[in-house]
Amino acid sequence: MKAFVVKKYGKKETLNLTDWAEPIVNENDVLVEVHSAGVNLLDSLIRNGEFKLFLPYKPPFINGHDVAGVVTKIGSKVSKFKVGDEVYSRPPDYQIGTFAEFISIDEKDVALKPKNLSMDEAASIPLVGLTSWQALVEIGNVKKGQKVFIQAGSGGVGTFAIQLAKHLGAFVATTTSSKNIDLVKSLGADLIIDYKIEDFETKLEDYDLVLHSNRDAKILEKSLRILKPGGQLISLVGPxxxxxxxxxxxxWYLKFVINLLSLSARKKAKKLNMSFKFLFMRAEGKQLGEITKLIEAGIMKPVIDKVFTFEQTNEALSYIETGRSRGKVVIKVK
Known part of the structure; x- marks a missing residue:
């Protein structure tokens, strides 16, 4: 099969289109013929080597974290899926590889594709959908009437998280640029801040939860200050x-390093009587199944900026790195 492979780490490295052995199908796995693959900034960061500390992939390996496709083979103990099923998934860490013609995934990390979505639309959902679910439902336990601040509302996670927070009954504030105000408003945002000309700290106060996605340390400090006592900051970018x-x-030695990395942020949060949590989302087919229900009920919808061909995978990654995408970027593999 054809696959886009990380041959060595580096910001200036490109993925290599390579002939690769078809994946082995273990007893609990389903083999998925990839129709579409979502593209995420995570794919770029993995290629750059920025997560080598706790995700030490050994090159060469296939990149890619989002998939929609058709089951073509099942393992001997698979019970939830059959050949011909249309599915989608965010494969687990160490089993990534959606920038390829086929991928083998444990059935527990797979869900049936929403019937009302195309393959391209479905491939845009898993990583951002699960990130939003784990932040707002699992960790945040967002309730009706609470106030939630979602940074970068027009991005991949932001466009999904706004919709989910509104479904949970929250008042939602977000940041975006002026050209994307209508988009985030259409998704349900109640208060929209143009980050280029407005300071969100002067507009927001007493928020229950911040979904934090900006690497600037000053933005982190401001985000803590707009929370009310007992509020939560859930960071997608660390530390x-x-x-x-x-x-x-x-x-133990990596635990020690990570403890030092986040010590300052955790101390600041504690001083303000708030909690600082880091979310590195995990694969979870059951949660993806819950997201499918919301999509099929018309409560959630995908937001896609651009669709690239399989051969344009490197161009798709470069586009993601500009930070200007509205919603998700997708690669059409088949």
Whole structure:
């Protein structure tokens, strides 16, 4: 099969289109013929080597974290899926590889594709959908009437998180540029801040939750200050916390490093009587199934900026790196 492979880490490296062995199908796996693959900034960061500390992939490996396609083979113990099923998934860490013609995934990390979505639309959902679900439902426990601030509302996670927060009954504030105000308003945002000309700290106060996605340390401090006592800041960009290090079973010396990395942020949050949490989303087919229900009910919808061909995978990654995409970018593989 054809696949786009990371041959060595580096910001200036491109993915290599290569002939690759078709994946092995273990007893709990389904083999998915990839029709479409979502593109995420995570794919770029993995290629750059920015997560080598706790995700030490050994090159060469296939990149890609979002997939929609058709089951072509099942393992001997698979019970939830059959050949011919249309499915989607965010494969688990160490089993990524959606920039390819086929991928083998454990059935627990797969869900049936929403019937009302195309393959391209479905491929745009898993990573951002699960990130939003785990932040707002699992960790945040967002309730009706609470106030939620979602940074970068027109981005991949932002466009999905706004819709989910509104479904949960929250008042939603977000940041975006002036050209994307109508988009985030259409998704349900109640208060929209043009980050180029307005300071969100002067507009927001007493928020219950911030979904944080900006690497600027000053933005992190401002985000903590707009929370009310007992509020939560859930960061998608770090710094990672000791809880995260424990959850993924890092060795003691890496736990020590991660403890130092997030010490300042955690101290600032504690001083303000707030919680700072780092979310590195995980694969979860059951949660994806819940998201499917919301999509099929018309409550959630995908937002796609551009669709690239399989051969344009590197161009798709370059476009993501500009930070200007509205919603998701997708690669049409088949």
């Amino acid at each position: 990672p916390t000791p809880e995260f290090a424990n959850a993924i079973g890092l060795p």
